Amino acid sequence: MDTPSLFFSYSHNDSAFASRLARDLKANGANVWIDRKIAPGERWDRAIEDALENCQHMVLIVSPSSVNSNHVRDEVSYALDEHKPVIPVICQHCSVPLSWRRLQHLDFSTDYERGLDELLQALKLGTNHLKTGGGTTPTPIQIDLQVVLHALKNTRTRCVSFFGSKIGRWAIAGTVALAITVSSGNFLYHLYNVFLEGNASKRPAQHLSSRTHVTQTTVEQIPVAAGEGKLIDNNVQGPISPGYPSDPPTSIAPSDEFGKDGALKTDLWATATPLLASIAKARGFNLTPVQLGFNQNGMIIAGVTGKYQFTGIQSKSAVSPPLSVRACASGSVANGIPIELFLVSGSASEYLVVSANLNPRNGNYHGVSIASTSNTSSFGKNGHNLNISRSDIDVGRWYNIALDVDADGIGSVTISDASGRVLATEGRLQVGRGPFYVVLGQGEGWPYTVGVNKGLWSWLKVWRGH
Numbered sequence: 001m002d003t004p005s006l007f008f009s010y011s012h013n014d015s016a017f018a019s020r021l022a023r024d025l026k027a028n029g030a031n032v033w034i035d036r037k038i039a040p041g042e043r044w045d046r047a048i049e050d051a052l053e054n055c056q057h058m059v060l061i062v063s064p065s066s067v068n069s070n071h072v073r074d075e076v077s078y079a080l081d082e083h084k085p086v087i088p089v090i091c092q093h094c095s096v097p098l099s100w101r102r103l104q105h106l107d108f109s110t111d112y113e114r115g116l117d118e119l120l121q122a123l124k125l126g127t128n129h130l131k132t133g134g135g136t137t138p139t140p141i142q143i144d145l146q147v148v149l150h151a152l153k154n155t156r157t158r159c160v161s162f163f164g165s166k167i168g169r170w171a172i173a174g175t176v177a178l179a180i181t182v183s184s185g186n187f188l189y190h191l192y193n194v195f196l197e198g199n200a201s202k203r204p205a206q207h208l209s210s211r212t213h214v215t216q217t218t219v220e221q222i223p224v225a226a227g228e229g230k231l232i233d234n235n236v237q238g239p240i241s242p243g244y245p246s247d248p249p250t251s252i253a254p255s256d257e258f259g260k261d262g263a264l265k266t267d268l269w270a271t272a273t274p275l276l277a278s279i280a281k282a283r284g285f286n287l288t289p290v291q292l293g294f295n296q297n298g299m300i301i302a303g304v305t306g307k308y309q310f311t312g313i314q315s316k317s318a319v320s321p322p323l324s325v326r327a328c329a330s331g332s333v334a335n336g337i338p339i340e341l342f343l344v345s346g347s348a349s350e351y352l353v354v355s356a357n358l359n360p361r362n363g364n365y366h367g368v369s370i371a372s373t374s375n376t377s378s379f380g381k382n383g384h385n386l387n388i389s390r391s392d393i394d395v396g397r398w399y400n401i402a403l404d405v406d407a408d409g410i411g412s413v414t415i416s417d418a419s420g421r422v423l424a425t426e427g428r429l430q431v432g433r434g435p436f437y438v439v440l441g442q443g444e445g446w447p448y449t450v451g452v453n454k455g456l457w458s459w460l461k462v463w464r465g466h
Contacts, residue, residue, distance in 0.1 A: 005055065057123070060087065064094040089108055261299065263294060264299075279439065280309075288311045299457045312439050318435035335444060341354045343405070344439055354403070355370075368385065438460065
């Protein structure tokens, strides 16, 4: 592995700030190690230990969250014990531990650009940096032209407000062409925000996680809408399912081997609940009636057929960490996100979510994404795609989803294929202590094409411990 120059120690509540600072330092020649560089299949704790051992400097991002993070405190203690230079970077003022007060700090809380200049000087790096603040040029990003064209196609009313529908659309299209010609990353960035990010509250989400006390509750039912629970295409087979795992031998509710059910187990699962409605509302979606089907390969979940829709089933049991969750799922039809796995508290304030957008034509949204309590303000905002090759993301494939949450509410996610090959893993996710319900669902925001989504769930296994 490359010897990192800078190790970033931070709380995941400060992920946006950490990512921005890492990008700016990299643009000026720094070799930055941040925990999102952990490769699929690599143990995240060992990767962090190796990076700490090999780093030349530590950049400590100071905030109320990092001060209260045991992980951050352990990393700083190690660096100080090994006499490695630690540079505290203040993104939010707060009271800090005594051992941190002896360190000369840099204040980014009121003037990011000045703080960045001082940090670059301290590290003896160039100061002709790419600034990402207001009005300056951001790091160029890749934008799927199909997504841009799809956005332009659906912006008739905005064009009318400028020059009339036809002229407006031609003017915008011409400007896009000019921007592409001159390779203006800044223009494309703002164009992308205008047409796509303006609807961020209405887009697919990504999320999930859990702790040890099991609470059986009575889940209040919302009146069932027309078509709720309708059996759909139960002859849909999908690929051959990997078998139900035998280890560990003991499991707890809502563990379910769906291929043996024949119908929804109403002692384990509920539909159209207030929590499902809360998830949909937080995303800016409508909760639609779930449609279910069963065959020897598992349970089919469908019902999402239009823009800004969500549906699913919720466990009747809530579980507290430490716990582990394993699930095996596949998408048989995908216009948006046919499979989503949630661990979510009853108030919907704590969660860990995994979402699989299996339609390659959805551009940057195509992929397997995660969101957790630590990196998003509500479902579907600020989640991020895992680093999985797009060639590994498609319908007709089984995915094994592993969620683990320890007693401190720190979670991890691992995605592997049917053969057990690890596609991606991410840890140190601040999830919370729950207790958590399990939700199996699907959603659709603004896909390239609007239509049916079908997810196939082979099994779900939950057990205590981590």
